[in-house]
Amino acid sequence: MSGLASLAQRRANPAIPDAFPDRPILIGSEIYxxxxxxxxxxxxxxxxxxxxxxxxxxxxxxxxxxxxxxxxTPDELxxxxxxxxxxxxxxxxxxGYVSDEVKERYNIGRSGNPVFPEIFSRPATAAGAxxxxxxLLASVERGTIHSLAGGTHHGRPAMAYGFCYFNxxxxxxxxxxxxxxxxxxxxxxxxxxxxxxQDAFHDEDRVLTVSIHEDDRWxxxxxxxxxxxxxxxxxxxxxxxxxxxxxxxxEEAILPIGEEFRPDAIVIQSGCDALADDPQxxxxxxxNAIWEAVERLSALAPRxxxxxxxxxxxxxxxxxxxxxxxxxxGSDPRGISLGSEAESILRGLFWNHSRGRxxxxxxxxxxxxxxxxxxxxxxxxDLARLLP
Numbered sequence: 001m002s003g004l005a006s007l008a009q010r011r012a013n014p015a016i017p018d019a020f021p022d023r024p025i026l027i028g029s030e031i032y033x034x035x036x037x038x039x040x041x042x043x044x045x046x047x048x049x050x051x052x053x054x055x056x057x058x059x060x061x062x063x064x065x066x067x068x069x070x071x072x073t074p075d076e077l078x079x080x081x082x083x084x085x086x087x088x089x090x091x092x093x094x095x096g097y098v099s100d101e102v103k104e105r106y107n108i109g110r111s112g113n114p115v116f117p118e119i120f121s122r123p124a125t126a127a128g129a130x131x132x133x134x135x136l137l138a139s140v141e142r143g144t145i146h147s148l149a150g151g152t153h154h155g156r157p158a159m160a161y162g163f164c165y166f167n168x169x170x171x172x173x174x175x176x177x178x179x180x181x182x183x184x185x186x187x188x189x190x191x192x193x194x195x196x197x198q199d200a201f202h203d204e205d206r207v208l209t210v211s212i213h214e215d216d217r218w219x220x221x222x223x224x225x226x227x228x229x230x231x232x233x234x235x236x237x238x239x240x241x242x243x244x245x246x247x248x249x250x251e252e253a254i255l256p257i258g259e260e261f262r263p264d265a266i267v268i269q270s271g272c273d274a275l276a277d278d279p280q281x282x283x284x285x286x287x288n289a290i291w292e293a294v295e296r297l298s299a300l301a302p303r304x305x306x307x308x309x310x311x312x313x314x315x316x317x318x319x320x321x322x323x324x325x326x327x328x329x330g331s332d333p334r335g336i337s338l339g340s341e342a343e344s345i346l347r348g349l350f351w352n353h354s355r356g357r358x359x360x361x362x363x364x365x366x367x368x369x370x371x372x373x374x375x376x377x378x379x380x381x382d383l384a385r386l387l388p
Contacts, residue, residue, distance in 0.1 A: 016136065019065045021143030024328045026061055027129040028052045028148050029069040035118040042112075042280065042312045043163055045351055048148045050318035055325050057341040069149070071121055072128035072171070079178075080170050080200065082158040089165055093120040106159050113160035123165040126150050130172030133305050137265055138179025142302035146325055147172075150307030151269045153194040154219065161196065162219060169267055169307060170200040176265050176303075177206055185263035186210065187254060187297055189290060190271025190309040191281035193222035193234070197269075202228045208261050210254055212237060212246070214274070214281050224386055233257055235383045239282035241274070242374035243289035250293050253384040258300035260388075266301040268294055271309025272320040276372060277363075279355060280312045286369035287320040288334065291327050298328070313356075314349040315363040323367050334368040 017025055032048035055061035074086045088106050092098050096117070098109045109115045116122075126149040133145040153169055154162030173184050186201075188194035188211040201207035208231050211222050215236035222234040235249055258266070272290055274283040298304045306324060311317035323333035338346075346364045350356070362369075 015067055015070070017065050017067065020136065020145075021140040023065060024144035024146060025065045025067055026052075026055065026146045026148065026325060027067045027069050027133060029125050029129075031118060031122055031125050032149060035116070035122045037116050037163070038114050039352070041114060045312065045314040045317075046349060047308070047311060047314065047317045050314065050345060050349060051148055051321045051325065053345045054318060054322040054342055057339070057345060058322070058326075058336060060322070060326055060329060060331065067132070069125050069129040070132055072124045072131055072166070076131055077124065077127060077166055077171070079174050080157060081166060085158040089120045093118065108160050112163050113165065119165065123152060123168075126152060127166045127168040127171050130168035130305070130307060131175050134172035134175025135179055137303040137305060138176045138181050140303070144298070144304040144306075144328055146306045146328055148308050148321060151190070151271055151309030153188060153190065153269055153309065154192070154196045156196055162192070164196065167196045167200065169197050169269060172305060172307070173197075173201070173207055173267060181264040181303070182206055183208070183261060183263045185258050185261055185266045185300060186269070187258075187266065188212065188269040188271070188309075189274065189293060190269055191274040191278070191283055192217055192271070192310060193219060193236075194269060195219050195221045198222070198228050198232045201231060205231060207231060208233070208257070208263070210257060211235065212249060212254075214239065214241070214283055217281060224383055237283070237383065238377065238379045240284045241380070242284050242372050243286055244373045245376050245380045246285060246289045246293060248376045248380060249384060250296050253387055255296065255300065256387065258297070263301045265303035265305065266297060267305045267307065268297050269307055269309045270294060270321070270324055271311060272317055273310035273312060275313070275316050275320065275369075277313050277316040277355070277369070278311060279353060280310065284372055286372040287316070287323055288368060288371050290320055291323050291333060294324050295327050304328075313353075314351050315346060315359060318346065318349065319363070319367045326367075336367055338365055338367065
């Protein structure tokens, strides 16, 4: 699409800020402020709205670059998901329960995928954001979009899986391909393997999926020799991976892969459950490592979509994802001072977990963690040597 045509499209849709594509835009929604999977679920915490609030408080975001996420329609979701499965999720929200038959067939209401009041509208909002982002990026020559609630990378065509009801990265990438892009690189930084995205594009030579994840961590897929028909690269890292080791893999393996593939767009899944402060992995990253990885990976393509993902410590998520937004806007989050408003936002978070009972002061007063550098172990070096 020409520049004039894409400009006309944006002006016809008031939801799209005129700042795009010259400046990054952020997609979020107020639905996440109250919606919870359940009091005891790992996703009972606030994740998206604290980032929106912090970005505003720190002067990193105003209405000229914020997009209120649309909700994907069943027809839009059917680009990847089975219509009968979509209908079952819609019915679960309407009725507030599912039958044993639906539990068994679609994995709804069990295995970490509970029935909750927004069981359709919440994941459909994340999917709507990624669909919108994919369409917008396909319509411009370059641009950057940060979709906070995205990254639900375990979703399957006809079942809920791993807290994921719809697979928004897949839908966003399909929107890019449908919009005429020829090559999309997907890089997954989550502690868990990006299995749903890899499987979705197993036979698609226009999409290359790359996943850095903890070895022997659920769903226990993505071994180093898994190439998914040639269009995947997997890096199952040992426990206690440090900042130096992630940097090594990015520089020595992921960047060369991306440079050879020459993508039209890159989708970065920025799950932050690999952080040392997160309870759902045994990895030992500081948020500095995630910020640096996103910055380096963003140089691989003219069109950039950064989505969220895992992250189960509300303070770690808020600080990490706010720092990503800062980096995407050319600001170094390590130099950002938190004023009273930002500190108040962080102090207002709650986490029903042993680590949340006596939070350390730096979770309230700074965005940046102390860097966690260390030795690049032979197991990590060996992963990089598996190329091409």
